[in-house]
Amino acid sequence: MLKNRRYLILLLIALVTIISSTGSNSYPKLNADPWESTTITVYIDENNLPEHYSPSYKIQVEKALEYWNDGGNGQLSYIPVLELVEEDNADILIMWVDNLESDNGLDDGVAGFARPYEINDRYERVDIVLEVGNYEGYAWRQFSDKTMRDLTKHELGHALGLAHSDDKNDIMYPSYEQKNNVDPLLYHNTRPFLIAIAIIASVLILYRGAGWVRSKKKREALEREIFSKQEK
Ligand SMILES: [Zn+2]
Incomplete structure (x- = not known):
């Protein structure tokens, strides 16, 4: 699980680097x-x-x-x-x-x-x-x-x-x-970077959300086990 998360973070870092470096071979221009x-x-x-x-x-x-x-x-x-x-x-x-x-x-x-x-x-x-x-x-x-x-x-x-x-x-x-x-053009210029941040934020939220769902399922399974034992 931890390994997966590490890969995900590395992937996100790579994504940000790619998006933010697009066109940065030359000096940033409007x-x-x-x-x-x-x-x-x-x-x-x-x-x-x-x-x-x-x-x-x-x-x-x-x-x-x-x-x-x-x-x-x-x-x-x-x-x-x-x-x-x-x-x-x-x-x-x-x-x-x-x-x-x-x-x-x-x-x-x-x-x-x-x-x-x-x-x-x-x-x-x-x-x-x-x-x-x-x-x-x-x-x-x-x-x-x-x-x-x-x-x-x-x-x-x-x-x-x-x-x-x-x-x-x-x-x-x-x-x-x-x-x-x-300046409005400046906003235009930094937009790819802002989009990358938005993507990362939503991926992290989804990922953490998915983790929460998984732990909820585990807990429910555990509860079922305990309660069914008690009923016996
Ligand atoms: Zn300026």
Whole structure:
């Protein structure tokens, strides 16, 4: 019985490994080639700035654009030319809010998100929303320029088609500020893993359930034996 259970657990581990490693030979991507042209225009919304906005944040966005134009984390299969423009019909729109939890009703810990609008496997445009600080308990904590720069680099990485990395040193690793990142495509990407967990959970429940039925049958048989003896 114990041996059987061991085999079952080994089988489940193998199943998870297979499912979660599907396509992981290459870097995790939401879309390997999302943009029609390598010149990608970026518009920064300076008309709707939140109360706690710092003017130094725009410089951090410019640095984040440079980062990707210079090759970024080296995981893109194309070299983008991210270009700041004045028209708001740009490919990527960047805007700020004071707090995503209170302003957009998002979960705690979300510091930014990138929402791509996809048509025929190409990005039509991407909205990036960044918050300028967070609550720690009841205390407001304003994001430093470095945090803003890293956050923008991370969200731009999504806008360029990259998904999350497991490597803590990679800009696409969902760090403390981005741990509950809610971009919808990301959910899509982790779905095989979630499905694997659901399968395992139901198998374990069924297995334990079956064990319970077996022990119930044994007990009933034992009871029958005892009672029939008593009757004698
Ligand atoms: Zn993310």
